[in-house]
Amino acid sequence: xxxxxxxxxxxxxxxxxxxxxxxxxxxxxxxxxxxxxxxxxxxxxxxxxxxxxxxxxxxxxxxxxxxxxxxxxxxxxxxxxxxxxxxxxxxxxxxxxxxxxxxxxxxxxxxxxxxxxxxxxxxxxxxxxxxxxxxxxxxxxxxxxxxxxxxxxxxxxxxxxxxxxxxxxxxxxxxxxxxxxxxxxxxxxxxxxxxxxxxxxxxxxxxxxxxxxxxxxxxxxxxxxxxxxxxxxxxxxxxxxxxxxxxxxxxxxxxxxxxxxxxxxxxxxxxxxxxxxxxxxxxxxxxxxxxxxxxxxxxxxxxxxxxxxxxxxxxxxxxxxxxxxxxxxxxxxxxxxxxxxxxxxxxxxxxxxxxxxx
Numbered sequence: 153x154x155x156x157x158x159x160x161x162x163x164x165x166x167x168x169x170x171x172x173x174x175x176x177x178x179x180x181x182x183x184x185x186x187x188x189x190x191x192x193x194x195x196x197x198x199x200x201x202x203x204x205x206x207x208x209x210x211x212x213x214x215x216x217x218x219x220x221x222x223x224x225x226x227x228x229x230x231x232x233x234x235x236x237x238x239x240x241x242x243x244x245x246x247x248x249x250x251x252x253x254x255x256x257x258x259x260x261x262x263x264x265x266x267x268x269x270x271x272x273x274x275x276x277x278x279x280x281x282x283x284x285x286x287x288x289x290x291x292x293x294x295x296x297x298x299x300x301x302x303x304x305x306x307x308x309x310x311x312x313x314x315x316x317x318x319x320x321x322x323x324x325x326x327x328x329x330x331x332x333x334x335x336x337x338x339x340x341x342x343x344x345x346x347x348x349x350x351x352x353x354x355x356x357x358x359x360x361x362x363x364x365x366x367x368x369x370x371x372x373x374x375x376x377x378x379x380x381x382x383x384x385x386x387x388x389x390x391x392x393x394x395x396x397x398x399x400x401x402x403x404x405x406x407x408x409x410x411x412x413x414x415x416x417x418x419x420x421x422x423x424x425x426x427x428x429x430x431x432x433x434x435x436x437x438x439x440x441x442x443x444x445x446x447x448x449x450x451x452x453x454x455x456x457x458x459x460x461x462x463x464x465x466x467x468x469x470x471x472x473x474x475x476x477x478x479x480x481x482x483x484x485x486x487x488x489x490x491x492x493x494x495x496x497x498x499x500x501x502x503x504x505x506x507x508x509x510x
Contacts, residue, residue, distance in 0.1 A: 173227070180231040195238070195284065195415075197313040197507045198423035200228050222256075229259025241265035241273045241282035247368035247388030253315045253411040254286040255387075270299045274307045277414050284312070285414040291319070292408045294341065296461050300412070301476050304503055305431045305463070311504030312420060313413040314427070321346050321367075321402045324394040325374055325381035335360045337370035338383035346383055349401040368392075419483075420506050426482040427458070427508040431501040432475040433465075443475075449494070453487035456480040480508065 153161070204224060208217050215223075232238065242254040244266035254264065267273050270287050277285040290296045304311075321342055327333050330353065340363045343350065350361070359381075364370050367384035368391070374382035375392040382394060389396050420426075434442050450457050459478035481488055482505040492500055 176227070177231065177234055180234050184234060195232060195312065195418075196420070198421050198426075200225075201423055201425075201507045225257060226259050229257070230261055232258075233261050238283040239263045239265060239281070240284045240286065241267050241276040242286040243270055243273055243288065244268060245366050245368040247371060247385065247391040248366060249317060249319060249385055249409060250286055250288055250411060251368075252385060252387045253288075253317045253409075256317065257286075257313065257315055257413065258284070270297070270303060274303045274309060274414070277309055277416060278307055280416075283415060285309075286315070286411055287414065288409055289314075289412045290410050292406070292410075293345065293404060296476075298463065301461065301463055302466075304429075304476070305474060305501070309414045309416060309503075310418050311412050311429055311506055312415045312418045313506050314509050315411040315413065316509045317409050317411060319345075319402065319407040319409050320386065320400050321383050322386050322389050322396045323349070323381060323383055323398040323401050324371060324389040324396045326378045326395060327381070328397075330354065330357060330359075330397075332379055333357070333359055333381045335362055335377070335380045336383060337362050337364050337373045337380060339364065339367050339370065342367055342370075342383045345403055345407060346401050348403045349398070353398075420504070422482045422484060422505075423507050425508045425510075426480070426505050428479055428481055428483055428488065428505040429503040430477045430479075431503060432477050432495075433499050433501075434475070435499055446495070449491045450479060453490065455487055481505075 204217075204221055207220055207224065211217075211220065238258075240254055240258050240262050242248075242264060243250040245251075245268075246266050251264075251266070255262075258264075265276055265282050267276060273282075273285040273287050276282040287300050288297045289300050325333055336350075336354065336359055338346075338361070343361055343363065364373065367382070368388040370382035371384040371388040371392045371394050374380045374384075375394045381397075382389070383401065384394075386396065386399065432446065434446055447457065447460070457477065457479045459476065461476040462473040463476065465472045465474055479488075483489075483492070483502055484505070492502070
């Protein structure tokens with residue numbers, strides 16, 4: 153085929169795709185009507201995982217699993233908005249990595265609340281101003297986000313899903329030449345995580361590094377100043393229309409941030425690969441071996457613990473701590489229920505069981 157014939161074939165396939173998607177949305181609309189009549193939950197991450205796993209097994213073409221996920225997460229997001237439009241809050245500003253995490257699950261069509269603090273995201277979900285909230289919980293280079301952990305203990309919200317986002321930084325500027333750049337804006341953590349690039353490409357040029365509140369603000373400033381640049385996310389560079397000169401400039405290409413999707417009173421059904429998060433206040437923490445005994449309960453039942461983080465109990469004069477605990481499994485698993493019943497709700501707070509993202 154020549155180029156024109158190939159384009160005509162692509163156009164024909166696009167027409168078929170449009171018809172098939174519209175047919176799918178008609179079925180989705182019917183599902184939404186049934187869910188509304190029974191007051192059922194619209195967002196079901198475990199059902200989405202089943203669909204994606206099934207498609208991966210059937211796939212015999214060029215699409216990779218990440219490509220399938222990206223395409224169908226957007227389809228899922230459009231479908232949910234047809235079933236029941238929902239508002240999602242996230243830790244801003246617009247163009248942040250949290251924004252990127254939110255859109256990766258809820259798509260570009262959803263209604264978003266861009267909020268200035270983690271506390272305001274929790275509060276928006278708690279008060280019903282947003283159905284879901286998206287906040288960072290940990291970075292594999294910098295550790296846990298303590299504010300998120302503390303509010304998980306203090307607020308009555310449920311974790312319904314997690315998002316694992318690769319963190320890539322770009323170097324964006326309106327200037328075509330590095331020698332014309334006088335200032336680089338970014339967040340202090342981004343400067344640290346892009347130290348090699350700065351040392352190899354920029355240090356000898358004597359460019360001033362200016363720390364700002366967010367990489368989104370850095371991109372906004374670079375858009376306004378022709379002799380400035382930003383180290384920022386690709387989404388914020390696109391948002392403010394700043395050309396990207398270099399991509400993936402971070403020191404570590406394994407940099408990942410994990411985000412949580414929060415809601416109220418949602419219990420996910422079991423999937424074939426779940427994770428559970430708990431808040432644990434152990435009794436008699438001054439007694440030797442009390443933490444060991446608790447952890448041994450998981451080991452004896454073959455439950456794989458993946459995280460334990462200690463945080464101080466606020467308002468206590470003594471040095472006492474509570475624990476954020478995560479493990480592979482669902483709250484309704486029989487071995488997990490044995491532990492829950494042994495320690496009771498006064499010592500263990502269940503935060504959510506949700507599809508594990510590896």
